[in-house]
Amino acid sequence: MGGEISEGEGVVRSLDLAGVSAVLGVCDADVVLLGAAALQGEVVTQQAGDCVLITGCYGFSFRASFTLPEDMSLVAYIHDTAPQSWCHGVGLEPGSAITVLPEGDSEVLLVAGCRWTLMLLPAATLRAEFAALSPDNPEPSAHRLRMFIAGHAGEARSLGDGYDTLRSRLESGESAGELVAPLLRRHLAATLGATAEDRPVSSRGRRAHYVTVRRVEDFMRANLRRDIYIQELCNAAGASERALRYAFDDLVGIPPNRYLSLLRLCAAYRSLTQADASRRSVKSVALSCGMWDLSRFAEHYRHTFGELPRATLVRSQQGELAGH
Incomplete structure:
Protein backbone atom coordinates (compact mmCIF):
# COMPACT_ATOMS: atom_id res chain seq x y z
CA MET A 1 0.00 0.00 0.00
CA GLY A 2 2.93 2.41 0.47
CA GLY A 3 4.87 4.54 -1.94
CA GLU A 4 8.34 5.87 -1.29
CA ILE A 5 10.32 9.01 -1.93
CA SER A 6 13.93 8.21 -2.74
CA GLU A 7 16.69 9.78 -0.69
CA GLY A 8 17.38 12.41 -3.33
CA GLU A 9 14.27 13.21 -5.30
CA GLY A 10 11.43 11.29 -6.87
CA VAL A 11 7.81 10.72 -7.57
CA VAL A 12 5.28 9.11 -5.26
CA ARG A 13 2.35 7.48 -7.04
CA SER A 14 0.93 5.48 -4.14
CA LEU A 15 1.09 6.67 -0.55
CA ASP A 16 0.47 5.42 2.92
CA LEU A 17 -0.86 7.82 5.52
CA ALA A 18 2.55 8.11 7.15
CA GLY A 19 3.96 9.15 3.78
CA VAL A 20 1.32 11.85 3.46
CA SER A 21 2.16 13.08 6.96
CA ALA A 22 5.91 13.17 6.28
CA VAL A 23 5.87 14.68 2.80
CA LEU A 24 7.28 17.99 4.08
CA GLY A 25 10.33 16.09 5.30
CA VAL A 26 11.09 18.24 8.35
CA CYS A 27 7.76 18.43 10.12
CA ASP A 28 5.27 15.81 11.20
CA ALA A 29 1.73 16.55 10.03
CA ASP A 30 -1.33 15.19 11.78
CA VAL A 31 -3.57 13.96 8.96
CA VAL A 32 -7.23 12.96 9.05
CA LEU A 33 -8.71 11.43 5.91
CA LEU A 34 -12.20 12.65 5.08
CA GLY A 35 -13.45 9.41 3.56
CA ALA A 36 -12.39 6.01 2.35
CA ALA A 37 -10.31 6.42 -0.81
CA ALA A 38 -7.28 4.89 -2.46
CA LEU A 39 -4.25 6.79 -1.18
CA GLN A 40 -3.10 7.65 -4.66
CA GLY A 41 -1.21 10.78 -5.55
CA GLU A 42 1.74 12.20 -7.38
CA VAL A 43 4.43 14.05 -5.49
CA VAL A 44 7.77 15.25 -6.85
CA THR A 45 10.43 16.47 -4.46
CA GLN A 46 13.86 17.98 -5.11
CA GLN A 47 16.58 19.11 -2.74
CA ALA A 48 18.04 22.49 -3.71
CA GLY A 49 20.80 23.38 -1.29
CA ASP A 50 19.14 23.98 2.08
CA CYS A 51 15.67 24.19 0.49
CA VAL A 52 13.20 21.43 -0.35
CA LEU A 53 10.99 21.92 -3.42
CA ILE A 54 7.79 19.90 -3.68
CA THR A 55 4.90 19.78 -6.11
CA GLY A 56 2.00 17.38 -5.93
CA CYS A 57 -1.59 16.41 -6.29
CA TYR A 58 -3.54 13.91 -4.14
CA GLY A 59 -6.52 11.86 -5.26
CA PHE A 60 -8.19 12.04 -1.83
CA SER A 61 -9.41 14.70 0.58
CA PHE A 62 -7.78 15.23 3.96
CA ARG A 63 -7.41 17.68 6.84
CA ALA A 64 -3.88 18.24 8.11
CA SER A 65 -2.32 20.31 10.86
CA PHE A 66 1.40 20.83 11.34
CA THR A 67 3.95 22.99 13.12
CA LEU A 68 7.15 24.01 11.38
CA PRO A 69 10.47 23.75 13.25
CA GLU A 70 11.71 27.08 14.58
CA ASP A 71 14.36 27.37 11.87
CA MET A 72 12.12 26.62 8.87
CA SER A 73 9.50 28.49 6.85
CA LEU A 74 7.28 27.62 3.92
CA VAL A 75 5.84 29.38 0.89
CA ALA A 76 3.21 27.69 -1.24
CA TYR A 77 1.00 28.23 -4.27
CA ILE A 78 -2.28 26.54 -5.18
CA HIS A 79 -2.48 25.83 -8.91
CA ASP A 80 -5.91 24.24 -8.89
CA THR A 81 -8.50 23.28 -6.29
CA ALA A 82 -12.21 23.03 -5.57
CA PRO A 83 -13.93 25.60 -3.31
CA GLN A 84 -14.09 23.21 -0.33
CA SER A 85 -10.33 23.53 0.31
CA TRP A 86 -9.31 25.96 3.04
CA CYS A 87 -6.46 27.20 5.22
CA HIS A 88 -7.47 28.03 8.81
CA GLY A 89 -11.06 28.01 7.62
CA VAL A 90 -10.42 30.60 4.89
CA GLY A 91 -11.35 29.26 1.48
CA LEU A 92 -8.59 28.44 -1.01
CA GLU A 93 -8.94 28.98 -4.72
CA PRO A 94 -6.61 28.69 -7.74
CA GLY A 95 -3.91 31.33 -7.38
CA SER A 96 -3.82 31.26 -3.58
CA ALA A 97 -0.35 32.17 -2.29
CA ILE A 98 0.46 31.14 1.26
CA THR A 99 3.35 31.96 3.62
CA VAL A 100 3.85 29.88 6.76
CA LEU A 101 6.19 31.05 9.51
CA PRO A 102 7.44 28.91 12.42
CA GLU A 103 4.94 30.36 14.87
CA GLY A 104 2.08 28.15 16.01
CA ASP A 105 0.06 25.47 14.26
CA SER A 106 -1.02 25.60 10.64
CA GLU A 107 -4.11 23.82 9.41
CA VAL A 108 -5.38 23.06 5.91
CA LEU A 109 -8.08 21.01 4.28
CA LEU A 110 -7.31 19.94 0.71
CA VAL A 111 -9.89 18.24 -1.46
CA ALA A 112 -9.08 15.53 -3.97
CA GLY A 113 -7.44 16.94 -7.07
CA CYS A 114 -5.89 19.96 -5.39
CA ARG A 115 -2.57 20.80 -7.13
CA TRP A 116 0.08 22.71 -5.20
CA THR A 117 3.75 23.65 -5.22
CA LEU A 118 5.76 24.69 -2.18
CA MET A 119 9.24 25.67 -1.12
CA LEU A 120 10.40 24.68 2.35
CA LEU A 121 13.35 26.88 3.27
CA PRO A 122 15.30 28.19 6.26
CA ALA A 123 13.46 30.88 8.18
CA ALA A 124 16.66 32.97 8.13
CA THR A 125 16.55 33.02 4.32
CA LEU A 126 12.97 34.28 4.33
CA ARG A 127 13.73 36.89 7.01
CA ALA A 128 16.74 38.22 5.08
CA GLU A 129 14.75 38.55 1.86
CA PHE A 130 11.86 40.16 3.72
CA ALA A 131 14.17 42.70 5.38
CA ALA A 132 15.60 43.65 1.99
CA LEU A 133 12.11 44.30 0.65
CA SER A 134 10.81 46.03 3.78
CA PRO A 135 13.76 47.86 5.42
CA ASP A 136 11.47 50.13 7.48
CA ASN A 137 9.70 47.16 9.07
CA PRO A 138 12.09 44.22 8.56
CA GLU A 139 10.57 41.66 10.95
CA PRO A 140 8.08 39.35 9.18
CA SER A 141 4.87 38.40 10.92
CA ALA A 142 2.02 36.07 10.12
CA HIS A 143 -0.31 39.08 9.91
CA ARG A 144 1.74 40.85 7.25
CA LEU A 145 2.34 37.66 5.27
CA ARG A 146 -1.14 36.20 5.38
CA MET A 147 -2.66 34.47 2.36
CA PHE A 148 -3.70 36.33 -0.78
CA ILE A 149 -4.94 35.49 -4.27
CA ALA A 150 -2.31 36.14 -6.93
CA GLY A 151 -3.29 37.75 -10.19
CA HIS A 152 -5.08 40.95 -9.21
CA ALA A 153 -2.35 43.55 -8.79
CA GLY A 154 1.33 44.46 -9.19
CA GLU A 155 3.95 41.74 -8.86
CA ALA A 156 1.23 39.19 -8.14
CA ARG A 157 0.37 38.96 -11.83
CA SER A 158 3.54 37.03 -12.65
CA LEU A 159 3.74 34.98 -9.46
CA GLY A 160 1.58 32.19 -10.85
CA ASP A 161 3.83 31.96 -13.92
CA GLY A 162 6.84 31.57 -11.64
CA TYR A 163 5.27 28.71 -9.71
CA ASP A 164 4.07 27.10 -12.95
CA THR A 165 7.66 27.15 -14.20
CA LEU A 166 8.92 25.62 -10.94
CA ARG A 167 6.28 22.92 -11.10
CA SER A 168 7.15 22.13 -14.73
CA ARG A 169 10.87 21.87 -13.88
CA LEU A 170 10.20 19.53 -10.99
CA GLU A 171 7.85 17.29 -12.96
CA SER A 172 10.35 17.01 -15.84
CA GLY A 173 13.21 16.15 -13.49
CA GLU A 174 15.20 19.29 -14.31
CA SER A 175 17.23 21.08 -11.66
CA ALA A 176 15.27 24.00 -10.26
CA GLY A 177 17.62 25.40 -7.63
CA GLU A 178 18.29 28.65 -9.49
CA LEU A 179 14.56 29.47 -9.35
CA VAL A 180 14.38 29.53 -5.53
CA ALA A 181 15.82 32.99 -4.76
CA PRO A 182 13.97 34.96 -7.48
CA LEU A 183 10.70 33.13 -6.81
CA LEU A 184 10.92 33.74 -3.06
CA ARG A 185 11.60 37.42 -3.75
CA ARG A 186 8.63 37.59 -6.11
CA HIS A 187 6.41 35.77 -3.61
CA LEU A 188 7.23 38.16 -0.76
CA ALA A 189 7.00 41.27 -2.96
CA ALA A 190 3.59 40.18 -4.24
CA THR A 191 2.45 39.44 -0.69
CA LEU A 192 3.53 42.86 0.58
CA GLY A 193 1.91 44.53 -2.44
CA ALA A 194 -1.39 42.71 -2.10
CA THR A 195 -4.40 44.89 -1.37
CA ALA A 196 -7.41 44.17 0.80
CA GLU A 197 -9.35 42.91 -2.22
CA ASP A 198 -6.61 40.36 -2.94
CA ARG A 199 -6.93 38.80 0.51
CA PRO A 200 -9.74 36.28 0.99
CA VAL A 201 -11.86 36.63 4.09
CA SER A 202 -14.38 34.36 5.75
CA SER A 203 -17.89 35.37 6.65
CA ARG A 204 -18.76 35.67 10.33
CA GLY A 205 -20.71 32.42 10.05
CA ARG A 206 -17.75 30.59 8.50
CA ARG A 207 -15.42 31.83 11.24
CA ALA A 208 -17.91 30.63 13.86
CA HIS A 209 -18.06 27.22 12.16
CA TYR A 210 -14.27 26.98 12.21
CA VAL A 211 -14.14 27.72 15.95
CA THR A 212 -16.87 25.15 16.56
CA VAL A 213 -15.07 22.41 14.62
CA ARG A 214 -11.76 23.15 16.36
CA ARG A 215 -13.35 22.99 19.83
CA VAL A 216 -15.13 19.74 19.03
CA GLU A 217 -12.03 18.12 17.56
CA ASP A 218 -9.98 19.10 20.61
CA PHE A 219 -12.64 17.45 22.80
CA MET A 220 -12.64 14.33 20.60
CA ARG A 221 -8.87 13.98 20.81
CA ALA A 222 -8.83 14.48 24.58
CA ASN A 223 -11.43 11.73 25.05
CA LEU A 224 -10.58 9.36 22.22
CA ARG A 225 -10.29 6.32 24.49
CA ARG A 226 -13.93 6.35 25.56
CA ASP A 227 -17.39 6.55 24.03
CA ILE A 228 -18.28 10.12 23.04
CA TYR A 229 -21.89 11.24 22.73
CA ILE A 230 -23.33 13.96 20.54
CA GLN A 231 -24.55 16.00 23.53
CA GLU A 232 -21.00 16.13 24.86
CA LEU A 233 -19.84 17.51 21.52
CA CYS A 234 -22.59 20.14 21.64
CA ASN A 235 -21.53 21.11 25.16
CA ALA A 236 -17.87 21.34 24.08
CA ALA A 237 -18.82 23.58 21.17
CA GLY A 238 -21.42 25.60 23.04
CA ALA A 239 -23.80 24.94 20.16
CA SER A 240 -27.00 23.08 19.40
CA GLU A 241 -26.87 19.75 17.59
CA ARG A 242 -28.25 21.42 14.46
CA ALA A 243 -25.59 24.15 14.56
CA LEU A 244 -22.91 21.53 15.17
CA ARG A 245 -23.96 19.56 12.10
CA TYR A 246 -24.06 22.72 9.98
CA ALA A 247 -20.52 23.58 11.06
CA PHE A 248 -19.13 20.16 10.17
CA ASP A 249 -20.98 20.07 6.87
CA ASP A 250 -19.54 23.48 5.98
CA LEU A 251 -15.95 22.86 7.07
CA VAL A 252 -15.28 19.15 6.50
CA GLY A 253 -18.24 17.94 4.46
Missing part, protein backbone atom coordinates in the same frame (compact mmCIF):
# COMPACT_ATOMS: atom_id res chain seq x y z
CA ILE A 254 -19.17 15.06 6.75
CA PRO A 255 -21.20 14.74 9.99
CA PRO A 256 -19.41 14.95 13.37
CA ASN A 257 -19.96 11.24 14.16
CA ARG A 258 -18.37 10.26 10.83
CA TYR A 259 -15.47 12.62 11.49
CA LEU A 260 -14.98 11.03 14.90
CA SER A 261 -14.83 7.57 13.32
CA LEU A 262 -12.22 8.69 10.79
CA LEU A 263 -10.26 10.49 13.50
CA ARG A 264 -10.15 7.25 15.52
CA LEU A 265 -9.05 5.23 12.48
CA CYS A 266 -6.33 7.70 11.52
CA ALA A 267 -5.08 7.82 15.12
CA ALA A 268 -4.92 4.02 15.06
CA TYR A 269 -2.98 4.09 11.80
CA ARG A 270 -0.57 6.59 13.27
CA SER A 271 -0.02 4.41 16.36
CA LEU A 272 0.50 1.27 14.27
CA THR A 273 3.21 2.98 12.23
CA GLN A 274 5.12 4.68 15.05
CA ALA A 275 8.71 3.80 15.80
CA ASP A 276 7.87 1.60 18.80
CA ALA A 277 5.50 -0.60 16.77
CA SER A 278 7.29 -3.74 17.98
CA ARG A 279 5.85 -3.14 21.47
CA ARG A 280 2.27 -2.66 20.24
CA SER A 281 -0.59 -4.97 19.36
CA VAL A 282 -3.62 -4.34 17.16
CA LYS A 283 -5.89 -4.83 20.17
CA SER A 284 -4.08 -2.32 22.38
CA VAL A 285 -4.08 0.28 19.61
CA ALA A 286 -7.78 -0.23 18.87
CA LEU A 287 -8.72 0.11 22.54
CA SER A 288 -6.55 3.21 22.98
CA CYS A 289 -8.54 4.84 20.17
CA GLY A 290 -11.93 3.92 21.67
CA MET A 291 -12.76 1.07 19.29
CA TRP A 292 -13.96 -1.85 21.38
CA ASP A 293 -15.36 -4.15 18.67
CA LEU A 294 -12.18 -5.51 17.10
CA SER A 295 -13.89 -7.18 14.15
CA ARG A 296 -15.70 -3.96 13.20
CA PHE A 297 -12.49 -2.03 13.71
CA ALA A 298 -10.65 -4.34 11.30
CA GLU A 299 -13.45 -4.10 8.74
CA HIS A 300 -13.62 -0.28 8.83
CA TYR A 301 -9.83 -0.01 8.84
CA ARG A 302 -9.52 -2.14 5.72
CA HIS A 303 -12.28 -0.18 4.01
CA THR A 304 -10.45 3.07 4.74
CA PHE A 305 -6.81 2.10 4.21
CA GLY A 306 -7.04 -0.89 1.90
CA GLU A 307 -5.40 -3.34 4.29
CA LEU A 308 -6.01 -4.95 7.68
CA PRO A 309 -4.48 -3.27 10.74
CA ARG A 310 -2.31 -6.33 11.29
CA ALA A 311 -0.68 -5.80 7.89
CA THR A 312 0.14 -2.19 8.79
CA LEU A 313 1.66 -3.28 12.10
CA VAL A 314 3.75 -6.05 10.52
CA ARG A 315 5.11 -3.68 7.87
CA SER A 316 6.02 -1.14 10.55
CA GLN A 317 7.75 -3.79 12.65
CA GLN A 318 9.72 -4.99 9.64
CA GLY A 319 10.76 -1.44 8.87
CA GLU A 320 11.85 -0.94 12.48
CA LEU A 321 13.98 -4.09 12.41
CA ALA A 322 15.53 -3.09 9.09
CA GLY A 323 16.57 0.22 10.64
CA HIS A 324 18.70 -1.49 13.29
Whole structure:
Protein backbone atom coordinates (compact mmCIF):
# COMPACT_ATOMS: atom_id res chain seq x y z
CA MET A 1 0.00 0.00 0.00
CA GLY A 2 2.93 2.41 0.47
CA GLY A 3 4.87 4.54 -1.94
CA GLU A 4 8.34 5.87 -1.29
CA ILE A 5 10.32 9.01 -1.93
CA SER A 6 13.93 8.21 -2.74
CA GLU A 7 16.69 9.78 -0.69
CA GLY A 8 17.38 12.41 -3.33
CA GLU A 9 14.27 13.21 -5.30
CA GLY A 10 11.43 11.29 -6.87
CA VAL A 11 7.81 10.72 -7.57
CA VAL A 12 5.28 9.11 -5.26
CA ARG A 13 2.35 7.48 -7.04
CA SER A 14 0.93 5.48 -4.14
CA LEU A 15 1.09 6.67 -0.55
CA ASP A 16 0.47 5.42 2.92
CA LEU A 17 -0.86 7.82 5.52
CA ALA A 18 2.55 8.11 7.15
CA GLY A 19 3.96 9.15 3.78
CA VAL A 20 1.32 11.85 3.46
CA SER A 21 2.16 13.08 6.96
CA ALA A 22 5.91 13.17 6.28
CA VAL A 23 5.87 14.68 2.80
CA LEU A 24 7.28 17.99 4.08
CA GLY A 25 10.33 16.09 5.30
CA VAL A 26 11.09 18.24 8.35
CA CYS A 27 7.76 18.43 10.12
CA ASP A 28 5.27 15.81 11.20
CA ALA A 29 1.73 16.55 10.03
CA ASP A 30 -1.33 15.19 11.78
CA VAL A 31 -3.57 13.96 8.96
CA VAL A 32 -7.23 12.96 9.05
CA LEU A 33 -8.71 11.43 5.91
CA LEU A 34 -12.20 12.65 5.08
CA GLY A 35 -13.45 9.41 3.56
CA ALA A 36 -12.39 6.01 2.35
CA ALA A 37 -10.31 6.42 -0.81
CA ALA A 38 -7.28 4.89 -2.46
CA LEU A 39 -4.25 6.79 -1.18
CA GLN A 40 -3.10 7.65 -4.66
CA GLY A 41 -1.21 10.78 -5.55
CA GLU A 42 1.74 12.20 -7.38
CA VAL A 43 4.43 14.05 -5.49
CA VAL A 44 7.77 15.25 -6.85
CA THR A 45 10.43 16.47 -4.46
CA GLN A 46 13.86 17.98 -5.11
CA GLN A 47 16.58 19.11 -2.74
CA ALA A 48 18.04 22.49 -3.71
CA GLY A 49 20.80 23.38 -1.29
CA ASP A 50 19.14 23.98 2.08
CA CYS A 51 15.67 24.19 0.49
CA VAL A 52 13.20 21.43 -0.35
CA LEU A 53 10.99 21.92 -3.42
CA ILE A 54 7.79 19.90 -3.68
CA THR A 55 4.90 19.78 -6.11
CA GLY A 56 2.00 17.38 -5.93
CA CYS A 57 -1.59 16.41 -6.29
CA TYR A 58 -3.54 13.91 -4.14
CA GLY A 59 -6.52 11.86 -5.26
CA PHE A 60 -8.19 12.04 -1.83
CA SER A 61 -9.41 14.70 0.58
CA PHE A 62 -7.78 15.23 3.96
CA ARG A 63 -7.41 17.68 6.84
CA ALA A 64 -3.88 18.24 8.11
CA SER A 65 -2.32 20.31 10.86
CA PHE A 66 1.40 20.83 11.34
CA THR A 67 3.95 22.99 13.12
CA LEU A 68 7.15 24.01 11.38
CA PRO A 69 10.47 23.75 13.25
CA GLU A 70 11.71 27.08 14.58
CA ASP A 71 14.36 27.37 11.87
CA MET A 72 12.12 26.62 8.87
CA SER A 73 9.50 28.49 6.85
CA LEU A 74 7.28 27.62 3.92
CA VAL A 75 5.84 29.38 0.89
CA ALA A 76 3.21 27.69 -1.24
CA TYR A 77 1.00 28.23 -4.27
CA ILE A 78 -2.28 26.54 -5.18
CA HIS A 79 -2.48 25.83 -8.91
CA ASP A 80 -5.91 24.24 -8.89
CA THR A 81 -8.50 23.28 -6.29
CA ALA A 82 -12.21 23.03 -5.57
CA PRO A 83 -13.93 25.60 -3.31
CA GLN A 84 -14.09 23.21 -0.33
CA SER A 85 -10.33 23.53 0.31
CA TRP A 86 -9.31 25.96 3.04
CA CYS A 87 -6.46 27.20 5.22
CA HIS A 88 -7.47 28.03 8.81
CA GLY A 89 -11.06 28.01 7.62
CA VAL A 90 -10.42 30.60 4.89
CA GLY A 91 -11.35 29.26 1.48
CA LEU A 92 -8.59 28.44 -1.01
CA GLU A 93 -8.94 28.98 -4.72
CA PRO A 94 -6.61 28.69 -7.74
CA GLY A 95 -3.91 31.33 -7.38
CA SER A 96 -3.82 31.26 -3.58
CA ALA A 97 -0.35 32.17 -2.29
CA ILE A 98 0.46 31.14 1.26
CA THR A 99 3.35 31.96 3.62
CA VAL A 100 3.85 29.88 6.76
CA LEU A 101 6.19 31.05 9.51
CA PRO A 102 7.44 28.91 12.42
CA GLU A 103 4.94 30.36 14.87
CA GLY A 104 2.08 28.15 16.01
CA ASP A 105 0.06 25.47 14.26
CA SER A 106 -1.02 25.60 10.64
CA GLU A 107 -4.11 23.82 9.41
CA VAL A 108 -5.38 23.06 5.91
CA LEU A 109 -8.08 21.01 4.28
CA LEU A 110 -7.31 19.94 0.71
CA VAL A 111 -9.89 18.24 -1.46
CA ALA A 112 -9.08 15.53 -3.97
CA GLY A 113 -7.44 16.94 -7.07
CA CYS A 114 -5.89 19.96 -5.39
CA ARG A 115 -2.57 20.80 -7.13
CA TRP A 116 0.08 22.71 -5.20
CA THR A 117 3.75 23.65 -5.22
CA LEU A 118 5.76 24.69 -2.18
CA MET A 119 9.24 25.67 -1.12
CA LEU A 120 10.40 24.68 2.35
CA LEU A 121 13.35 26.88 3.27
CA PRO A 122 15.30 28.19 6.26
CA ALA A 123 13.46 30.88 8.18
CA ALA A 124 16.66 32.97 8.13
CA THR A 125 16.55 33.02 4.32
CA LEU A 126 12.97 34.28 4.33
CA ARG A 127 13.73 36.89 7.01
CA ALA A 128 16.74 38.22 5.08
CA GLU A 129 14.75 38.55 1.86
CA PHE A 130 11.86 40.16 3.72
CA ALA A 131 14.17 42.70 5.38
CA ALA A 132 15.60 43.65 1.99
CA LEU A 133 12.11 44.30 0.65
CA SER A 134 10.81 46.03 3.78
CA PRO A 135 13.76 47.86 5.42
CA ASP A 136 11.47 50.13 7.48
CA ASN A 137 9.70 47.16 9.07
CA PRO A 138 12.09 44.22 8.56
CA GLU A 139 10.57 41.66 10.95
CA PRO A 140 8.08 39.35 9.18
CA SER A 141 4.87 38.40 10.92
CA ALA A 142 2.02 36.07 10.12
CA HIS A 143 -0.31 39.08 9.91
CA ARG A 144 1.74 40.85 7.25
CA LEU A 145 2.34 37.66 5.27
CA ARG A 146 -1.14 36.20 5.38
CA MET A 147 -2.66 34.47 2.36
CA PHE A 148 -3.70 36.33 -0.78
CA ILE A 149 -4.94 35.49 -4.27
CA ALA A 150 -2.31 36.14 -6.93
CA GLY A 151 -3.29 37.75 -10.19
CA HIS A 152 -5.08 40.95 -9.21
CA ALA A 153 -2.35 43.55 -8.79
CA GLY A 154 1.33 44.46 -9.19
CA GLU A 155 3.95 41.74 -8.86
CA ALA A 156 1.23 39.19 -8.14
CA ARG A 157 0.37 38.96 -11.83
CA SER A 158 3.54 37.03 -12.65
CA LEU A 159 3.74 34.98 -9.46
CA GLY A 160 1.58 32.19 -10.85
CA ASP A 161 3.83 31.96 -13.92
CA GLY A 162 6.84 31.57 -11.64
CA TYR A 163 5.27 28.71 -9.71
CA ASP A 164 4.07 27.10 -12.95
CA THR A 165 7.66 27.15 -14.20
CA LEU A 166 8.92 25.62 -10.94
CA ARG A 167 6.28 22.92 -11.10
CA SER A 168 7.15 22.13 -14.73
CA ARG A 169 10.87 21.87 -13.88
CA LEU A 170 10.20 19.53 -10.99
CA GLU A 171 7.85 17.29 -12.96
CA SER A 172 10.35 17.01 -15.84
CA GLY A 173 13.21 16.15 -13.49
CA GLU A 174 15.20 19.29 -14.31
CA SER A 175 17.23 21.08 -11.66
CA ALA A 176 15.27 24.00 -10.26
CA GLY A 177 17.62 25.40 -7.63
CA GLU A 178 18.29 28.65 -9.49
CA LEU A 179 14.56 29.47 -9.35
CA VAL A 180 14.38 29.53 -5.53
CA ALA A 181 15.82 32.99 -4.76
CA PRO A 182 13.97 34.96 -7.48
CA LEU A 183 10.70 33.13 -6.81
CA LEU A 184 10.92 33.74 -3.06
CA ARG A 185 11.60 37.42 -3.75
CA ARG A 186 8.63 37.59 -6.11
CA HIS A 187 6.41 35.77 -3.61
CA LEU A 188 7.23 38.16 -0.76
CA ALA A 189 7.00 41.27 -2.96
CA ALA A 190 3.59 40.18 -4.24
CA THR A 191 2.45 39.44 -0.69
CA LEU A 192 3.53 42.86 0.58
CA GLY A 193 1.91 44.53 -2.44
CA ALA A 194 -1.39 42.71 -2.10
CA THR A 195 -4.40 44.89 -1.37
CA ALA A 196 -7.41 44.17 0.80
CA GLU A 197 -9.35 42.91 -2.22
CA ASP A 198 -6.61 40.36 -2.94
CA ARG A 199 -6.93 38.80 0.51
CA PRO A 200 -9.74 36.28 0.99
CA VAL A 201 -11.86 36.63 4.09
CA SER A 202 -14.38 34.36 5.75
CA SER A 203 -17.89 35.37 6.65
CA ARG A 204 -18.76 35.67 10.33
CA GLY A 205 -20.71 32.42 10.05
CA ARG A 206 -17.75 30.59 8.50
CA ARG A 207 -15.42 31.83 11.24
CA ALA A 208 -17.91 30.63 13.86
CA HIS A 209 -18.06 27.22 12.16
CA TYR A 210 -14.27 26.98 12.21
CA VAL A 211 -14.14 27.72 15.95
CA THR A 212 -16.87 25.15 16.56
CA VAL A 213 -15.07 22.41 14.62
CA ARG A 214 -11.76 23.15 16.36
CA ARG A 215 -13.35 22.99 19.83
CA VAL A 216 -15.13 19.74 19.03
CA GLU A 217 -12.03 18.12 17.56
CA ASP A 218 -9.98 19.10 20.61
CA PHE A 219 -12.64 17.45 22.80
CA MET A 220 -12.64 14.33 20.60
CA ARG A 221 -8.87 13.98 20.81
CA ALA A 222 -8.83 14.48 24.58
CA ASN A 223 -11.43 11.73 25.05
CA LEU A 224 -10.58 9.36 22.22
CA ARG A 225 -10.29 6.32 24.49
CA ARG A 226 -13.93 6.35 25.56
CA ASP A 227 -17.39 6.55 24.03
CA ILE A 228 -18.28 10.12 23.04
CA TYR A 229 -21.89 11.24 22.73
CA ILE A 230 -23.33 13.96 20.54
CA GLN A 231 -24.55 16.00 23.53
CA GLU A 232 -21.00 16.13 24.86
CA LEU A 233 -19.84 17.51 21.52
CA CYS A 234 -22.59 20.14 21.64
CA ASN A 235 -21.53 21.11 25.16
CA ALA A 236 -17.87 21.34 24.08
CA ALA A 237 -18.82 23.58 21.17
CA GLY A 238 -21.42 25.60 23.04
CA ALA A 239 -23.80 24.94 20.16
CA SER A 240 -27.00 23.08 19.40
CA GLU A 241 -26.87 19.75 17.59
CA ARG A 242 -28.25 21.42 14.46
CA ALA A 243 -25.59 24.15 14.56
CA LEU A 244 -22.91 21.53 15.17
CA ARG A 245 -23.96 19.56 12.10
CA TYR A 246 -24.06 22.72 9.98
CA ALA A 247 -20.52 23.58 11.06
CA PHE A 248 -19.13 20.16 10.17
CA ASP A 249 -20.98 20.07 6.87
CA ASP A 250 -19.54 23.48 5.98
CA LEU A 251 -15.95 22.86 7.07
CA VAL A 252 -15.28 19.15 6.50
CA GLY A 253 -18.24 17.94 4.46
CA ILE A 254 -19.17 15.06 6.75
CA PRO A 255 -21.20 14.74 9.99
CA PRO A 256 -19.41 14.95 13.37
CA ASN A 257 -19.96 11.24 14.16
CA ARG A 258 -18.37 10.26 10.83
CA TYR A 259 -15.47 12.62 11.49
CA LEU A 260 -14.98 11.03 14.90
CA SER A 261 -14.83 7.57 13.32
CA LEU A 262 -12.22 8.69 10.79
CA LEU A 263 -10.26 10.49 13.50
CA ARG A 264 -10.15 7.25 15.52
CA LEU A 265 -9.05 5.23 12.48
CA CYS A 266 -6.33 7.70 11.52
CA ALA A 267 -5.08 7.82 15.12
CA ALA A 268 -4.92 4.02 15.06
CA TYR A 269 -2.98 4.09 11.80
CA ARG A 270 -0.57 6.59 13.27
CA SER A 271 -0.02 4.41 16.36
CA LEU A 272 0.50 1.27 14.27
CA THR A 273 3.21 2.98 12.23
CA GLN A 274 5.12 4.68 15.05
CA ALA A 275 8.71 3.80 15.80
CA ASP A 276 7.87 1.60 18.80
CA ALA A 277 5.50 -0.60 16.77
CA SER A 278 7.29 -3.74 17.98
CA ARG A 279 5.85 -3.14 21.47
CA ARG A 280 2.27 -2.66 20.24
CA SER A 281 -0.59 -4.97 19.36
CA VAL A 282 -3.62 -4.34 17.16
CA LYS A 283 -5.89 -4.83 20.17
CA SER A 284 -4.08 -2.32 22.38
CA VAL A 285 -4.08 0.28 19.61
CA ALA A 286 -7.78 -0.23 18.87
CA LEU A 287 -8.72 0.11 22.54
CA SER A 288 -6.55 3.21 22.98
CA CYS A 289 -8.54 4.84 20.17
CA GLY A 290 -11.93 3.92 21.67
CA MET A 291 -12.76 1.07 19.29
CA TRP A 292 -13.96 -1.85 21.38
CA ASP A 293 -15.36 -4.15 18.67
CA LEU A 294 -12.18 -5.51 17.10
CA SER A 295 -13.89 -7.18 14.15
CA ARG A 296 -15.70 -3.96 13.20
CA PHE A 297 -12.49 -2.03 13.71
CA ALA A 298 -10.65 -4.34 11.30
CA GLU A 299 -13.45 -4.10 8.74
CA HIS A 300 -13.62 -0.28 8.83
CA TYR A 301 -9.83 -0.01 8.84
CA ARG A 302 -9.52 -2.14 5.72
CA HIS A 303 -12.28 -0.18 4.01
CA THR A 304 -10.45 3.07 4.74
CA PHE A 305 -6.81 2.10 4.21
CA GLY A 306 -7.04 -0.89 1.90
CA GLU A 307 -5.40 -3.34 4.29
CA LEU A 308 -6.01 -4.95 7.68
CA PRO A 309 -4.48 -3.27 10.74
CA ARG A 310 -2.31 -6.33 11.29
CA ALA A 311 -0.68 -5.80 7.89
CA THR A 312 0.14 -2.19 8.79
CA LEU A 313 1.66 -3.28 12.10
CA VAL A 314 3.75 -6.05 10.52
CA ARG A 315 5.11 -3.68 7.87
CA SER A 316 6.02 -1.14 10.55
CA GLN A 317 7.75 -3.79 12.65
CA GLN A 318 9.72 -4.99 9.64
CA GLY A 319 10.76 -1.44 8.87
CA GLU A 320 11.85 -0.94 12.48
CA LEU A 321 13.98 -4.09 12.41
CA ALA A 322 15.53 -3.09 9.09
CA GLY A 323 16.57 0.22 10.64
CA HIS A 324 18.70 -1.49 13.29
